[in-house]
Amino acid sequence: MLRAYPEFAAVVAAAIVGLSVQRPLAWADRHNGINILLAILVLSTAVTVDAGAFGALRSSRWRLLASLALGITVLPALSWAVAQIVPAGALRQGVMVVGLAPCEIASVATTRMARGQPALSAVVLVGSTVLAVALAGPILSLEAAGVAVHPAHIISNLALVVALPLAAGIALRARWPVVRRAEPVSNAVATAAVALLVALIAAQVHLGLDYLSVLGASLLFLGATAALGWVLGLRTPLTVGVALLLTTSMRDFAIAAGLATAAFGAAAAAPLGLYGIVVLVWGTAVAGALRARGAGP
Numbered sequence: 001m002l003r004a005y006p007e008f009a010a011v012v013a014a015a016i017v018g019l020s021v022q023r024p025l026a027w028a029d030r031h032n033g034i035n036i037l038l039a040i041l042v043l044s045t046a047v048t049v050d051a052g053a054f055g056a057l058r059s060s061r062w063r064l065l066a067s068l069a070l071g072i073t074v075l076p077a078l079s080w081a082v083a084q085i086v087p088a089g090a091l092r093q094g095v096m097v098v099g100l101a102p103c104e105i106a107s108v109a110t111t112r113m114a115r116g117q118p119a120l121s122a123v124v125l126v127g128s129t130v131l132a133v134a135l136a137g138p139i140l141s142l143e144a145a146g147v148a149v150h151p152a153h154i155i156s157n158l159a160l161v162v163a164l165p166l167a168a169g170i171a172l173r174a175r176w177p178v179v180r181r182a183e184p185v186s187n188a189v190a191t192a193a194v195a196l197l198v199a200l201i202a203a204q205v206h207l208g209l210d211y212l213s214v215l216g217a218s219l220l221f222l223g224a225t226a227a228l229g230w231v232l233g234l235r236t237p238l239t240v241g242v243a244l245l246l247t248t249s250m251r252d253f254a255i256a257a258g259l260a261t262a263a264f265g266a267a268a269a270a271p272l273g274l275y276g277i278v279v280l281v282w283g284t285a286v287a288g289a290l291r292a293r294g295a296g297p
Helices: 006-020 022-030 033-046 051-083 090-100 107-113 118-143 152-175 177-202 210-232 238-249 253-264 266-293
Strands: none
Touching (some): 006 022, 006 177, 006 266, 022 033, 033 177, 051 118, 051 210, 051 238, 090 118, 090 210, 090 266, 107 238, 107 266, 118 152, 152 177, 177 266, 210 238, 210 266, 238 266
8 A cells, every 4th residue: 555655655654753763853843944844845846836727727716715715714613623622721722723724835745746736725825824824813812812923923934935935936837848847856855845844743742641632633623624625626627626625624733833832832832743744644645545546637
């Protein structure tokens, strides 16, 4: 099975390494390792996206808008609900924030791996990020009285990690045709970046009995969001359905951790590492399964 799904195999191996060899990987994380890998991942994925593909999204605009609306209304309520099975305190607060995060940056790469429409995933990424930055604070103030979020740092970080690499990659592909012939290299770089990202996330996780409820809540949230993504993709071309499934079911653990820290303190970010592992393992497994079924061209 693992040979049939190389990205999934790489991510599983990386998770095992990260959980086993934590100290040197934790050092890399403290020195912006996650942000660097995310920027590399966005750039390597963006160079495989044809700028002309964005024009073809007009036929999917209502599904796209529905995805964005769902992400900022239903998903925050879902994460609040599943967080109630986690004991009160920092762990519950961290899980509660997951639904406020935009779609996972890596979902653009996993959509590409699954031969879906990465252009659609890129638009959902940008749109959901803007909505999260604008509305996360007010929504959190409703869910937890007295909470205030000041997202200035998150905005500047996303500009460096998402906006600039995404624009640069699409521009490089449009400007130099030779970039288009390097797609196999770009795909390999994206897979390596996802695997290293999982290793760095796993290095932050210190498993204990308290985390069993976090794992249960993460799986419940993942199952619910995957079901919603599947419903959004009904009666659409498979490539569109793939993008909607992955962007809906994969929420960004790093941005969620930033929101949790800003709202509740650093301890609330602790459970987001475990969620990050779960969601990236899920994304690469789904990508491998869908690709094996022949999704996309």
